[in-house]
Amino acid sequence: xxxxxxxxxxxxxxxxxxxxxxxxxxxxxxxxxxxxxxxxxxxxxxxxxxxxxxxxxxxxxxxxxxxxxxxxxxxxxxxxxxxxxxxxxxxxxxxx
Numbered sequence: 001x002x003x004x005x006x007x008x009x010x011x012x013x014x015x016x017x018x019x020x021x022x023x024x025x026x027x028x029x030x031x032x033x034x035x036x037x038x039x040x041x042x043x044x045x046x047x048x049x050x051x052x053x054x055x056x057x058x059x060x061x062x063x064x065x066x067x068x069x070x071x072x073x074x075x076x077x078x079x080x081x082x083x084x085x086x087x088x089x090x091x092x093x094x095x096x
Contacts, residue, residue, distance in 0.1 A: 031060035039080035049089040057090040
């Protein structure tokens with residue numbers, strides 16, 4: 001097995017473990033992870049605003065604010081995820 005094959009196998013295993021963890025996540029944890037990924041990738045992401053309540057989205061934002069306090073190095077990433085939640089899901093279709 002070459003190094004790249006070993007590295008890919010490790011990454012595949014990590015992805016599978018991450019997917020299992022995400023499968024067991026509660027609503028706000030799931031929203032947080034998807035928002036972080038979407039904001040980082042610059043994607044709109046899935047249409048999940050109908051599957052979750054406004055409270056779920058607000059709890060995800062509150063949890064991301066807590067993450068900012070504990071990991072200030074990633075504060076910009078968390079802020080982008082919060083903006084994503086607000087723009088794409090929480091206030092979707094709401095005009096100012």
